[in-house]
Amino acid sequence: MTSxxxxxxxxxxxxxxVNGSQHGLGKITLxxxxxRVLFLTNENLVEIEQVEFGYGSRPVLKGINxxxxxxxxxxxxxxxxxxxxxxxxLIGGQIKPSRGVVRVAGESxxxxxxxxxxxLRRKMGMLFQFGAxxxxxxxxxxxxxxxxxxxxxxxxxxxxxxxxxxxxxGLRGAAHMMPAELSGGMARRVALxxxxxxxxxxxxxxxxxxxxxxxxxxxxxxxxxxxxDTLGLTSLVVTHDIQESLKxxxxxxxxxxxxxxxxxxxxxxxxSDLPYVHQFVHGEADGPVxxxxxxxxxxxxxxxxxxxx
Amino acid sequence: MLKAAIAGVGRRTIHGIWRIGFATRFFLLVLLYSxxxxxxxxLTIREIYFTGVxxxxxxxxxxxxxxxxxxxxxxxxxxxxxxEEALGVLVALSLVRELGPVVAALLFASRAGSAIxxxxxxxxxxxxxxxxEMMAVNPIARVVAPRFWAGVISMPLLAALFSAMGILGGxxxxxxxxxxxxxxxxxQMQSAVEFEQDILNGVIKSVVFGIAITAIALFEGYxxxxxxxxxxxxxxxxxVTSSLAVLALxxxxxxxxxxxxx
Numbered sequence: 001m002t003s004x005x006x007x008x009x010x011x012x013x014x015x016x017x018v019n020g021s022q023h024g025l026g027k028i029t030l031x032x033x034x035x036r037v038l039f040l041t042n043e044n045l046v047e048i049e050q051v052e053f054g055y056g057s058r059p060v061l062k063g064i065n066x067x068x069x070x071x072x073x074x075x076x077x078x079x080x081x082x083x084x085x086x087x088x089x090l091i092g093g094q095i096k097p098s099r100g101v102v103r104v105a106g107e108s109x110x111x112x113x114x115x116x117x118x119x120l121r122r123k124m125g126m127l128f129q130f131g132a133x134x135x136x137x138x139x140x141x142x143x144x145x146x147x148x149x150x151x152x153x154x155x156x157x158x159x160x161x162x163x164x165x166x167x168x169x170g171l172r173g174a175a176h177m178m179p180a181e182l183s184g185g186m187a188r189r190v191a192l193x194x195x196x197x198x199x200x201x202x203x204x205x206x207x208x209x210x211x212x213x214x215x216x217x218x219x220x221x222x223x224x225x226x227x228x229d230t231l232g233l234t235s236l237v238v239t240h241d242i243q244e245s246l247k248x249x250x251x252x253x254x255x256x257x258x259x260x261x262x263x264x265x266x267x268x269x270x271x272s273d274l275p276y277v278h279q280f281v282h283g284e285a286d287g288p289v290x291x292x293x294x295x296x297x298x299x300x301x302x303x304x305x306x307x308x309x
Numbered sequence: 310m311l312k313a314a315i316a317g318v319g320r321r322t323i324h325g326i327w328r329i330g331f332a333t334r335f336f337l338l339v340l341l342y343s344x345x346x347x348x349x350x351x352l353t354i355r356e357i358y359f360t361g362v363x364x365x366x367x368x369x370x371x372x373x374x375x376x377x378x379x380x381x382x383x384x385x386x387x388x389x390x391x392x393e394e395a396l397g398v399l400v401a402l403s404l405v406r407e408l409g410p411v412v413a414a415l416l417f418a419s420r421a422g423s424a425i426x427x428x429x430x431x432x433x434x435x436x437x438x439x440x441x442e443m444m445a446v447n448p449i450a451r452v453v454a455p456r457f458w459a460g461v462i463s464m465p466l467l468a469a470l471f472s473a474m475g476i477l478g479g480x481x482x483x484x485x486x487x488x489x490x491x492x493x494x495x496x497q498m499q500s501a502v503e504f505e506q507d508i509l510n511g512v513i514k515s516v517v518f519g520i521a522i523t524a525i526a527l528f529e530g531y532x533x534x535x536x537x538x539x540x541x542x543x544x545x546x547x548x549v550t551s552s553l554a555v556l557a558l559x560x561x562x563x564x565x566x567x568x569x570x571x
Contacts, residue, residue, distance in 0.1 A: 092443050118445035125443075132440035146444050149451075 045070045045202055045234045046091060051100035052258075053086060060086050062258035063100065068251075070201075073228050073235040075245045077280065078255035079289050084238040087255070088204045091236070092126060093117045105201065122150055125195030125203040129210055131187035133179040139166070139190050140175040146197045165193040169223060185216025189223065196227060202234045203227075209241040217241070221248045242281055246270065254280065256288075332528050335449075339457050339527070342450035352455040353462075360421040360456070360523075361463030365470070367420055368413055372404075372471035375412060376478025379403055383479070384487055393483075394493035398501040400479030401472075405502060405511045406567075409472035411559050414518035416471075417464055418551040422526035425456055426547040429530025430540035438531075453531065457523050464519025465512050472511070510566045517558055522551040 046068035053061040060083040068074045076084050089095045090102050096110040103109070107120060133142050143162045147153055153161070166172045169189040179187060188208060195203055205224065209217050225248040228235045239245045246252070246266040254262040254269070254277055262269070262277045269277060279287035295301065346353045383399040429452065432438050438448045476498075483489040502508065526547045533543035 094439065094442065114447075118447075121443055121445040126440065128436045128440055130435065132436035134437055134440075135435070146446075149444070149446050 043070050044068065045105060046236065047101070047103040048087070048090070049101045049103070051090065051097045051102060053083075053090065053095065053097050060258055061090075061097070064255070064259055066253055066260060068202075068234055068236055070234050071228070071232055072250040073225060073237060073248055075237045075239055075249040075252045076255060077239060077242070077245070077252060078261075079280070080240075082255045083258050084255055085206055088126070088206055088236065088238055091202075091204060092121065092124060122146075122198060123201045125198070125200040127188070127191050127195050127203065127205045127208055129207040130184070131179070131191035133182075133187055133191055133194070135179050137178075138175070139171065139177050139179065139182070142179065142190060143175075143194045143197055145194065150198060161197070162193075165197055166190075168196075168227065169193045170219070183216075185212050185220065188212070188216070188220055192220075192223060192227070196231060196233070199231065200233065202236065205235065205237045205239070207239055208237060209239055209244050217244050221245070224248055242283075328532070331532065335528050335531060336524055338449050339454050339524070342447060343454045343458065345447075345450040346454040346458045349455075352451070353458050356456045356459030357463055360417075360425065360459050361467060364417060364420050364463070364467060367416055368467045368471050369474050371412065371416055372409075372474030373478040375408060375471075376400060376404065376475030376480075377482045378478075379408075379475065380479035380482030380487075384483055384489065393489050395497055396479065396483045396489050397476075397494035397498035400483070401476055401498045401502050402507060404472040404475040404479075405507045407559070407563070409475065410468045410511050410514040410518060411555060413468040413471040414464065414515065414522060414555045415552055417460075417467060417519075418522045418526075418555065419548055421460065421463070422522045422547045422551050423544045425460070425523065425526040426530040426533070426544045427540060429453070429456075429527060430533035430535075430543050433531065433533060434535035434537075434540060453527050457527055460523025460526070461516065461519045464522070465515040468511065468515035468518075510562075513566075514559065514562050517562060518555050521554045521558060525551045525554060 044067045046066070048064060048066040050063045050065060051061050052059070052063055064083070064087070066076075066087070076087060078084050086095070090097055091104060091109065093109045093112065101108050101110070104120060105123065107116070109117070109120065112120060133139075134145065137145075140162055143165050144158050147158045147161060151158075163172055163175065166175055169192055171186060171189055171193065174182065174186060174190070179190070182190060192208075208220055208224065212220060221244045224235055224237065227233060237245060237249065246269065249266055251265060252263060252269045253260050256276050262272055262274050264272070270281065272278065272281070276288040278284070279289060285291050379400045380396065383396050383403075384393055387393045387395055387399065429438075432452070438452070441448045441451060480494065484491045484494050529543040529547045529550070530540075533539045
């Protein structure tokens with residue numbers, strides 16, 4: 001159960017200006033900053049070791065290794081079908097690895113029973129590609145959903161918390177709206193407010209930038225960075241969007257054919273001369289990821305030999 | 310060619326067996342997680358509104374017309390034997406024993422069953438069920454079980470209302486329109502219809518139909534491929550499978566319930 005009082009205190013600290021000496025709040029601001037630094041220790045929140053997984057006979061992950069340190073924004077990039085979303089599903093415990101270990105906060109996700117898994121998931125948030133908002137209830141009720149399911153907070157307290165979360169994503173004024181009335185960007189932001197409703201330690205984002213206009217793109221990117229810093233979260237972002245994600249991430253993993261092909265900071269990635277990373281970062285049509293899907297020889301498909309015969 | 314055909318039959322058989330196993334496991338999980346549906350009765354009441362109350366119009370109107378047709382056809386047949394006073398008995402027994410539970414169940418499958426499948430299927434396709442799981446909320450307990458019990462509770466009530474409206478329709482045609490004696494209509498009905506043999510058996514039938522239709526609708530929605538085509542196919546399968554299940558179950562139940570009558 002989340003404590004309303006502790007949440008409200010944390011939120012109050014986080015909402016203070018960085019230079020908060022006015023009104024005698026400088027000490028509190030320093031305390032908040034100290035708390036934030038505590039989150040940024042070298043401790044790993046997510047550890048993926050030699051994980052293998054496949055759908056049926058098709059292998060997707062082939063002994064992948066990956067770590068996410070507390071307080072960081074980590075990007076997982078790669079071409080479609082390389083296993084990025086599968087990684088998120090493994091971390092969330094929706095699927096289990098056929099080999100290897102996925103550890104979140106020191107617990108092996110694959111070994112947990114349903115009660116253990118649900119206990120761990122209360123400390124996680126997930127932003128789905130298109131928001132996955134519950135379409136039969138309002139924006140307010142979507143954000144309040146987890147608070148009502150997992151806490152015994154009175155409705156007044158829930159109302160305040162929901163309004164704070166919606167304010168954080170800039171949509172307090174849309175609380176009464178239904179999901180069908182929202183634009184794609186707004187739906188994504190409401191889903192983000194819902195994902196952080198229980199103050200999780202880890203938030204996973206599945207393609208958060210897909211299909212957004214440039215303004216919504218910038219807003220979403222900034223929100224991910226700002227919420228990670230102010231709430232002391234760890235963020236795992238699965239994305240294709242190089243330009244937007246490299247502005248906000250601390251570390252990047254490039255996944256190709258079920259393995260980590262490259263990793264490093266945003267600067268490392270931009271400077272990388274690995275062919276796969278170079279092709280991806282510069283959006284080249286052909287390279288290690290070929291333009292043409294494997295097919296018989298072009299001349300054979302056009303039956304050029306047959307015509308001449 | 311032959312090898313491919315045999316392989317196809319084998320593949321379909323294995324898929325069918327797998328589906329039966331999955332459906333059984335799904336149904337047992339629904340029963341296991343049914344506690345939520347009763348602890349948080351508001352969830353079930355909300356679903357009773359959607360499955361039961363919103364089906365009232367089609368059930369009541371259909372019941373009225375079926376009863377009116379029974380009145381016309383029954384009078385036509387009974388007057389041949391000079392026993393048109395027995396019209397009330399004919400209308401009431403036909404409705405309470407058979408037509409009430411069966412026709413109401415078929416209408417329930419078309420109206421509420423298809424809606425349940427489409428709703429659950431779309432929730433799956435738009436990742437709402439996955440989102441729920443990631444929020445540590447069990448979708449079977451939170452979404453499926455309340456809908457299941459709402460269907461089971463709604464079905465006998467709808468069947469009873471269908472029968473009541475049918476009897477009213479028979480009365481309107483037989484007594485008001487044609488002029489059958491009102492006293493005979495009601496008194497013969499009262500003396501011929503037995504609570505245990507007729508009404509209770511009708512209620513048992515409609516409860517069984519409610520379980521079958523709602524379980525099929527929920528399973529088809531939960532198992533639907535997460536595409537537009539997948540949800541549409543699942544909705545169609547719900548109506549077809551549950552209608553056939555109702556008719557088959559009706560035969561079996563009737564054979565057991567009324568075997569002493571001959």
